[in-house]
Amino acid sequence: MxxxxxxxxxxxxxxxxxxxxxxxxxxxxxxxxxxxxxxxxxxxxxxxxxxxxxxxxxxxxxxxxxxxxxxxxxxxxxxxxxxxxxxxxxxxxxxxxFDINCGVRLVLTNLTENDVRPRIEKVVNELFHAVPSGLGSEGRIKLKGKEIDKVLRDGARWAIEKGYGEPEDLEFTEENGSMKGADPSRVSERAKKRGTPQLGTLGSGNHFLEVQVVDEIYDESVARAFGVEQTGQVVILIHTGSRGFGHQVCDDYLKTMGKAVRDYGIELPDRQLACAPTKSAEGQDYLAAMACAANYAWTNRQCIMHWAREALAKVFGKSYRDLGMNLTYDVAHNIAKIxxxxxxxxxxxxxxxxxGATRAFPAGNPDIPSAYRDVGQPVLIPGDMGRFSYVAVGTEKAMEESFGSTCHGAGRVKSRRAAKKSLSFDEVADELRSKGITFKATSKSALVEEASQAYKDVADVVHVAEGAGISRKVLKARPIGVVKG
Amino acid sequence: MHATMQRFEILDHTADTGIIAYGESLEEVFANAAYGMISIIADAETVNEVVEREISAEAFDQTELLVTWLNELLYLFDAEFLLFSRFDIQGLTEERIRATTYGEKADSSRHNLKTHVKAATYHSLKLEEKEEGFRAQVIFDV
Structure with missing residues (x-):
């Protein structure tokens, strides 16, 4: 250093x-x-x-x-x-x-911690069974023939048409869940083949589905605008992306761009930065394919949210509308935007x-839902599974200085291997239990790799972003139920 | 391969994982890099030779070909859930690889599925000839 x-x-x-x-x-x-x-x-x-x-x-x-x-x-x-x-x-x-439109979605409930605590085991089990997760998991959605092209073109709108959610969900999704310019003909057949079986899956690694309790509110009026009335309110946080589909699109276009770098005589210090002029055929093709992957990811999170709603409805014996399970917002944190x-x-x-950065548009911006136009865009910043996650709001300063962007999460400090070397499954499990967190993961190592000790404290990250003025804290929430792939 | 020669070792990075693969020939280093990558995903030694796949791929140069080859295998894991444990490389030029790979469908009850490897990257990518043989370094996005 x-x-x-x-x-x-x-x-x-x-x-x-x-x-x-x-x-x-x-x-x-x-x-x-x-x-x-x-x-x-x-x-x-x-x-x-x-x-x-x-x-x-x-x-x-x-x-x-x-x-x-x-x-x-x-x-x-x-x-x-x-x-x-x-x-x-x-x-x-x-x-x-690689994980194009990896992102986060926050879903409200009108339940409190007191309502959920007694049934948290059941809630976590239902969520775990409703949403396929883990290495190589296959989705519940069976796409036939050219149906994948509709997903890529229409994004979350496709999901709504198929009954996975409500039309108003789209209003509360970045780009309305359907990025313009998506052209499935710019996507390789192998990307489609790789993505078809994985639609509607959480994946593995740092992706998760969490039941959280609002722990502290920093800005009551903005929190209220986002649908959070009080501490103790239960919310659901979903973190996943475009799965193997996005990885393949990235891999395909890194190859295209590797050639473009040579053809256009671009000099770069690292091959992984490969690029092409945005207005060139290669650049436009990538944008069209990236938009397809973004749409895939929004569809994925939309479907997962739908099953999470169904899971809670089943446990509490009420419709998800009666449980107040409205979507607060869905943000992309791996994306390129014009x-x-x-x-x-x-x-x-x-x-x-x-x-690995979140859009953070301030009040008055036309690209954010009208319901939030007076307060600014919700910024969702997940922390590690043992500590807090934050909701922040975009600022004018971000527009002036950081191209309307702020942080996206905690950031690793320990490699997966180092985490596994220094911690045992029992230690991680005991620590979660001692904090009152119920969890379910597809493998023991998946849980150990994601231990709090492997991450920066997201509170420090959010504090710096606030200190620099590029986003402002609204509330923090702590997990009580964790589903890991 | 010398009995003493290590096939590969794991490189540890904060957010990602890499490997250094060794081989007396280029073919061997490509095969060992593949074996090393599969070992990150699962216990490669538990993968039986049940199915085989013909793989051919091309790239601009041999280092890019190494990444392309590994990404072909990752594609087969995602699209068909296939893991491989033996890689018979029949043709390897500066720009082209042709191989038969042997393995089976992944089974979480037998293969100890560990980490999802999203992609082999071009970052800090190396393929070099040393006195003692060939050496390849690849960083994966996991």
Whole structure:
């Protein structure tokens, strides 16, 4: 770390800059949101070097940004945000990641902790059985023939038409759950084949389905606008993405972009940053395929939410409408979006890459649901399974400085292997039980890998984002029931 | 392969996992990289040779070919739930690989399914010839 401290210039308590002179080829400076304490850990991983590498991308504007939950990624750091000019900039599949539109969805209930606690075992079991999870799990949805193309084109709208949810759910999903420009003909047959059996599955790794209790409210009026009335209220949090479909789209286009880099003579410090001009055929094809993967992921979370609603309805003997199970919001945290920003007084159309970063639009933005237009967009920030998750709200500062983006989660500090070496299943299980958390996972190792000790405390991450002004805390919730793939 | 030569070792990264594979020939290093990757997903030594698949793939150069080859195997895991334990590489050039792989359908009761490998990446990718043989380094997104 000692070396990094010399390279990172402290701007204030939450901002650290990397000067373009650090590496010849950087088009813009790098900016890391962090406090002094977290910085030690960030520097250990050579992550600042990745922030500098992203600054090489042709057409990048502002700064190569790293959110406070930044950690080492392949090519782009996780927690990286990069905006490139549409006109003469590039798009990079590595700036979105393999799990395209990995994201989070928050569902309300009108139940309290006192209602749910006595039946939490049953709730967790029902959720575990309702939603296929784990390595290689197959979905309950059987897509026939060309049906997958409809999913890719229409996204969550397809799910609603098939009866998985309510039309108003779409209003509370980023992009209304259906990203424009999705073109299934830009997607390989093997991506479709890989994605078909997995639709409606949670997956494994850090993906989860949690029953949480609102623990503390920081901003009552905004919380109320988001549908949370009081502490003790039970909510459901769903975290998953586009499964093997997205991985295949990313892999296919990394190959396309590898060729494009050579064809267009783009010089990059890391092959994993492969990209093509956004306006080129390769760039447009990737955008069309990425939108398909984004739609797949929104369909996936929509279906999973539907089964979660059914599971609770079954346990409590009431319809999910009577249980008040409305969708608060669904955010994507691995995606590229075309958005407009004003830089030095000039309006630009930009391709904003968010890889492990959440959109955080402020009040008044036309792209957020009308119900939230007076308060701002809900930002959902899941923590690890043993501690808290946060709901925050977007700010004007994020629009000025971070291309409407903030953090997306806790960020790993311990590798999966290191977690398994230092902790046993019994230790992790005992700790969860002592905190009053009921859990069910497909394997013991899946649970150990996700232990709290493997993650930064999300509270620190959210604190830095708030200190820097790029999002504002609204509430925190603690898990009482955890389903892990 | 020398009895003393290790087939592969695991590289540990915070968010991801990688392998370093060894081999006396390029074919062997490609096969050992595949075996190493399968070992991250499951206990590779428990995978029986029940089914076989012909695999052919091409890429711009040999390092890219290594990633392409490994991603072919990941595709077969997701699309057909197949795990492999033996890799017979019949043809390997700068840009092309042709192989027969042997394995079986994954079974959580027998194979100890551990970690989902999303993809082999180009990050810190290396394929090099050393005095003692060939060495490949691949980082996976897990």
């Amino acid at each position: 000692a070396g990094w401290k010399k390279i990172l210039r402290k701007i204030d308590d939450y901002r650290w800059e990397i000067d373009p002179s650090y590496k010849p080829g950087m088009q813009v400076p790098g900016l890391i949101y962090s406090d002094e304490q977290m910085l030690d850990q960030i520097g250990e991983e050579q992550t600042p070097d990745q922030v500098a590498n992203v600054a090489f991308l042709p057409g990048i504007v502002g700064k190569s940004l790293a959110m406070p939950d930044i950690h080492w990624g392949y090519g782009f750091p996780i927690g990286g945000v990069a905006a490139t000019r549409m006109e003469d900039g590039v798009i990079s599949p590595g700036g979105v990641g 958005e407009e920003y004003t830089i030095n007084g000039k309006k630009y159309s930009l391709c904003v890459h968010r890889k």
